[in-house]
Amino acid sequence: MAQVRLVDVSLSLKASALGERDRLLTVVTPEEGVIRLAAPGARRPGSRLAGAAPLRELRLLVARGRSPLGRVTQLEVRQTFAGLGRRLESLAAAQLLAELTLLLVSQGDPAPAGVELLRLHWQRLDQLIPDGPTLRETVAIAVQGSMHLLASGGLALPTGWCCGDHSPLAPPLGHWDWRCSFFPADGFHRGRQPGAVMVLNASELALLQRLQRPALPRRRADGRLMGPLPVWQRLLRLLRFWIGQHLQRQPRSLGFLEQLAAGPAGTVHSALP
Structure with missing residues (x-):
């Protein structure tokens, strides 16, 4: 069963394509340093995770299972710069x-x-x-x-x-x-x-x-x-x-x-x- 946790503060450093519709998001956090996360469906039009883009301050809900790559389930853009x-x-x-x-x-x-x-x-x-x-x-x-x-x-x-x-x-x-x-x-x-x-x-x-x-x-x-x-x-x-x-x-x-x-x-x- 996946564990879900809140990443209250993160700054997005990099975002790249992952598969056909997903996005690989690299963020830095005060507690864990640099972490890489999958944002499922973030590249689809109207996606609720479309804010998974670089040079932003984000608040994330992350699920972790057997895969070493965490998965973003919810996202709030705190600052777009x-x-x-x-x-x-x-x-x-x-x-x-x-x-x-x-x-x-x-x-x-x-x-x-x-x-x-x-x-x-x-x-x-x-x-x-x-x-x-x-x-x-x-x-x-x-x-x-x-x-x-x-x-x-x-x-x-x-x-x-x-x-x-x-x-x-x-x-x-x-x-x-x-x-x-x-x-x-x-x-x-x-x-x-x-x-x-x-x-x-x-x-x-x-x-x-x-x-x-x-x-x-x-x-x-x-x-x-x-x-x-x-x-x-x-x-x-x-x-x-x-x-x-x-x-x-x-x-x-x-x-x-x-x-x-x-x-x-x-x-x-x-x-x-």
């Missing part, structure tokens, strides 16, 4: 965070912090003004959200100390000749070092260090986001090196977001007609 689909860059950033969660969280491992962080950064992307110049904000949220998820998964960027002598790294703002080198396997080394994949100036490292805080770095005077788009692009590239080194895989959406960020300034990438 509808704004994510308005622009390609917002969608790519949200998918990047979802893919990174899949790489960081294992099946059966509780992930309360990861779920809360993913929801928070999806909400920030969802709330961006659709008609405004949001590309820089989107890339910044993707960079900070990735850093927060990596830290939650035990792979935080070691931005605070030099990997050479383990002394604190305090970038001197205004000293334009100061540099530090980035090595994906070890972290940051003071000065220009041979073999580094990237070299950062003082303001770039200071911005990276501030991203460990809850809020994005903004100017006190007007609340505008700190850092120009090219700097955020460089930080996104730095994350690519770090993720590839420590997870041996790259989220596919990261490359897509990099392409969108590298487009002509002012380009609007509409995702919906």
Whole structure:
């Protein structure tokens, strides 16, 4: 006899076809980490499980029997994050965070912090003004959200100390000749070092260090986001090196977001007609 239980909070990371009418739903929950579920008939028109789609917050009733794959019997959509689909860059950033969660969280491992962080950064992307110049904000949220998820998964960027002598790294703002080198396997080394994949100036490292805080770095005077788009692009590239080194895989959406960020300034990438 199948056991039925309530999954009160879940964020849907991925959905794919299963058979002719069903859908395979991958979600992350605070209690069990990543779990994969069958949603019977979800691809049929008018199905009561049609909400089994990615990038949503769901409340599920799940039945488990002899099959290792649980079966969704009831579904409630708590939040759709509808704004994510308005622009390609917002969608790519949200998918990047979802893919990174899949790489960081294992099946059966509780992930309360990861779920809360993913929801928070999806909400920030969802709330961006659709008609405004949001590309820089989107890339910044993707960079900070990735850093927060990596830290939650035990792979935080070691931005605070030099990997050479383990002394604190305090970038001197205004000293334009100061540099530090980035090595994906070890972290940051003071000065220009041979073999580094990237070299950062003082303001770039200071911005990276501030991203460990809850809020994005903004100017006190007007609340505008700190850092120009090219700097955020460089930080996104730095994350690519770090993720590839420590997870041996790259989220596919990261490359897509990099392409969108590298487009002509002012380009609007509409995702919906």
